[in-house]
Amino acid sequence: MAELATVSVLVIDANPGMRTQLRAMLGSFGVNGVQFAVSAANAVRKLRGARFDIVLCEFNLGDGQDGQHLLEDLRSQEIIPLSTLFIMVTTERNYERVVGTAELAPNDYVLKPLAAHALRERLQRALDKREIFLPAYLRVEIGDPLGAVELLRQAEADQPRYLTDLLRLQAELLLATGHTDDAQKTYRRALGEKDLPWAQLGLARILFLRKQHGEAEEMIATLVAEREHYIDAYDLLARCREEDGRLELARDALLAASARSPHRVSRLRHLGEVSFQLGEHERAERVLAEVVRKGKVSGFREPEDHVRLLQVQLAQGRDEAARATIRDLDNSMGGHPKASTCAALARGLYYAADGEDEQAREALRTSALAASADGGLLSATLKQELLKACFDNDLETEGSELVLDILRNAADERTLEITRGALRMRGREMLAEELEERTREEVRGLIARGAAKAKAGDYDGAVSEMMSAARRMPGNPHVLFNAALALLRHIEHRGWNERFATQASTLISRARRFDPASPRLAAISGLLHSLFKKFSIAPRGEGRRRGIAV
Structure with missing residues (x-):
C-alpha cells in the first residue's frame, strides 16, 4: 500500500478558503509536500517545472476554464506523465454533468462539501490503483510502450477488478505504436465486458485512420444517439465529415459539442476555422476572439490564433478591430517563439488589405524569412497563408522558399493538395511540379546517403x-x-x-x-x-x- 505521507500534491483552486481547508486536511494525513496554484496558467507553469504524485484540481477554475479541459491540455501536451494522478474536486451537480462525458477522465473525483475521511479514502484508493499500473507507466516513460503492453497483459489474471482499465491502456498503446489490428481486438474485448463508450470511440478512430470515414461516422452517430453527452465523439464526427468535404455538417457537430462543453480551446479553434471556410464571418470572429482570450489565461498561448482572428476581421472590412488584434498580439505574446513571425504576417496581411503595398511586402518578407528559419514552428496551415500572401504581393523568391519548406515537411496528401491548389489559383502549376520533384529528389538523396x-x-x-x-x-x-x-x-x-x-x-x-x-x-x-x-x-x-x- 502506498504511503500518503510520502506523496507530493499540487492543489489547483482559486478560492483561498478552499486552499486553506485542503492544506489542513492533507496535513492531518501527514501529507506535507503540498504546493498550490490559483489558476490554470499558474498550474501549467508549476507542472512544467516540477513533478507531482497527485494533482487535486477544482472543477470550476474561473476565466472560462475548468478542470476537465486543463486535464486534457496537460495530457495531450505531455506535461504530466501517466503516473501523476489527476483528481477532480467538484460539486455533485457538476459531477453529474461531467462524469462519463469525456474520453479522457480524471483518475477520480472528490465531491463537495469535503469530508476529511472521504478525501483520504479517495486518495489512498487512487494511489493503491496506481501501484498496480506503475510498472507499465514507467515502461512508457522510458520509451517502451510495447513493454508496457506486455506488463498490462500479465496483470489481467491477478487484477480482474481492473480488467477494463488494463484493456483500455493496452488498446491506447497499441494504437499509438501502429498495431491497429491488435488495438481493434483489444477494444472489442473491452466491449465484450461491458458497454464502454471509450471502446466504441476507439474502434471509430481505427476506422478513421484507415480512411473508412463512412463506417467511422456511422459508428460515432450510433454512439452519440445513445450517449449525446459523450463530447469527444462529436470531435471525431466533425473530422469525418470534414474529410469528406461536408463542412456544414462538420460545423454542426462542433457546435453541438461546444454547446455542451464550451471551454476546450482546440474545439473552438476548429469551429472558428470551419466557420471561416464557410463564409460565416460573424460566428468565426466571435469564436476565434474567444479562442484568443482563453489562450491568454490558460497557459497555452498561441499567436497563430491572432492571425486567424485578423483574417476574419479583414474579410469583413473591420480594419479597426484588425489593428486592435495586432496590438494585442504584440502586447500579450512577447517571448513566444512564434510571436515575431506571426506579428509580421499579421501586419503584412493588414497592409495588403489596406493597399499599402510596399509596407505589406516588407512585413511579409520579414515573416517569410523568420518562418524559414524557425525549425518548423509555424503550422503548415499558416505557412500556406503566408505563401499565398507572398505570391499575391510579388515576393516570388520568398513564396518559392515557403513552398519548398511546406513540401519538405508535408505530412499528408491533403497538405500537398492544398499547396498545389494555392499555386494553381495563382497560375503557377509548373512551379508546383518543379518544386515537388526537387523535394522528392532531395529526400531520396538524404535517405540514400544515410542508408549507404x-x-x-x-x-x-x-x-x-x-x-x-x-x-x-x-x-x-x-x-x-x-x-x-x-x-x-x-x-x-x-x-x-x-x-x-x-x-x-x-x-x-x-x-x-x-x-x-x-x-x-x-x-x-x-x-x-x-x-x-x-x-x-x-x-x-x-x-x-x-x-x-x-
Missing part, C-alpha cells in the same frame, strides 16, 4: 547524416522514421546507447503525430521494443521524463 553509410558499417556516419536531415525537415514523417531507424541500427550493432534510444523514441513520437496511420510505425516501434529486451533495459527507480531536441 549504414550498409557500409558506418553507423556513426548514418546517425549524423539522418539527424542532420531530421533537423532540416522536422515535419517530414519519412525522414523522421529513417532518422529513428539509423539510431536504432546503431544500438543494434554497437550496443545500448540511452541517448540514442531516447532520441529515437522522440522521433517516432513526432512522426506518429504527423502520420498516425503510417505503415512503418508498427515495425519501428517493434524494433525499439526488441532492443529494450535484447539489452535487458528496465526503468530506474521512479523513472523520469525524457526528451531530446533534434
Whole structure:
C-alpha cells in the first residue's frame, strides 16, 4: 500500500478558503509536500517545472476554464506523465454533468462539501490503483510502450477488478505504436465486458485512420444517439465529415459539442476555422476572439490564433478591430517563439488589405524569412497563408522558399493538395511540379546517403547524416522514421546507447503525430521494443521524463 505521507500534491483552486481547508486536511494525513496554484496558467507553469504524485484540481477554475479541459491540455501536451494522478474536486451537480462525458477522465473525483475521511479514502484508493499500473507507466516513460503492453497483459489474471482499465491502456498503446489490428481486438474485448463508450470511440478512430470515414461516422452517430453527452465523439464526427468535404455538417457537430462543453480551446479553434471556410464571418470572429482570450489565461498561448482572428476581421472590412488584434498580439505574446513571425504576417496581411503595398511586402518578407528559419514552428496551415500572401504581393523568391519548406515537411496528401491548389489559383502549376520533384529528389538523396553509410558499417556516419536531415525537415514523417531507424541500427550493432534510444523514441513520437496511420510505425516501434529486451533495459527507480531536441 502506498504511503500518503510520502506523496507530493499540487492543489489547483482559486478560492483561498478552499486552499486553506485542503492544506489542513492533507496535513492531518501527514501529507506535507503540498504546493498550490490559483489558476490554470499558474498550474501549467508549476507542472512544467516540477513533478507531482497527485494533482487535486477544482472543477470550476474561473476565466472560462475548468478542470476537465486543463486535464486534457496537460495530457495531450505531455506535461504530466501517466503516473501523476489527476483528481477532480467538484460539486455533485457538476459531477453529474461531467462524469462519463469525456474520453479522457480524471483518475477520480472528490465531491463537495469535503469530508476529511472521504478525501483520504479517495486518495489512498487512487494511489493503491496506481501501484498496480506503475510498472507499465514507467515502461512508457522510458520509451517502451510495447513493454508496457506486455506488463498490462500479465496483470489481467491477478487484477480482474481492473480488467477494463488494463484493456483500455493496452488498446491506447497499441494504437499509438501502429498495431491497429491488435488495438481493434483489444477494444472489442473491452466491449465484450461491458458497454464502454471509450471502446466504441476507439474502434471509430481505427476506422478513421484507415480512411473508412463512412463506417467511422456511422459508428460515432450510433454512439452519440445513445450517449449525446459523450463530447469527444462529436470531435471525431466533425473530422469525418470534414474529410469528406461536408463542412456544414462538420460545423454542426462542433457546435453541438461546444454547446455542451464550451471551454476546450482546440474545439473552438476548429469551429472558428470551419466557420471561416464557410463564409460565416460573424460566428468565426466571435469564436476565434474567444479562442484568443482563453489562450491568454490558460497557459497555452498561441499567436497563430491572432492571425486567424485578423483574417476574419479583414474579410469583413473591420480594419479597426484588425489593428486592435495586432496590438494585442504584440502586447500579450512577447517571448513566444512564434510571436515575431506571426506579428509580421499579421501586419503584412493588414497592409495588403489596406493597399499599402510596399509596407505589406516588407512585413511579409520579414515573416517569410523568420518562418524559414524557425525549425518548423509555424503550422503548415499558416505557412500556406503566408505563401499565398507572398505570391499575391510579388515576393516570388520568398513564396518559392515557403513552398519548398511546406513540401519538405508535408505530412499528408491533403497538405500537398492544398499547396498545389494555392499555386494553381495563382497560375503557377509548373512551379508546383518543379518544386515537388526537387523535394522528392532531395529526400531520396538524404535517405540514400544515410542508408549507404549504414550498409557500409558506418553507423556513426548514418546517425549524423539522418539527424542532420531530421533537423532540416522536422515535419517530414519519412525522414523522421529513417532518422529513428539509423539510431536504432546503431544500438543494434554497437550496443545500448540511452541517448540514442531516447532520441529515437522522440522521433517516432513526432512522426506518429504527423502520420498516425503510417505503415512503418508498427515495425519501428517493434524494433525499439526488441532492443529494450535484447539489452535487458528496465526503468530506474521512479523513472523520469525524457526528451531530446533534434
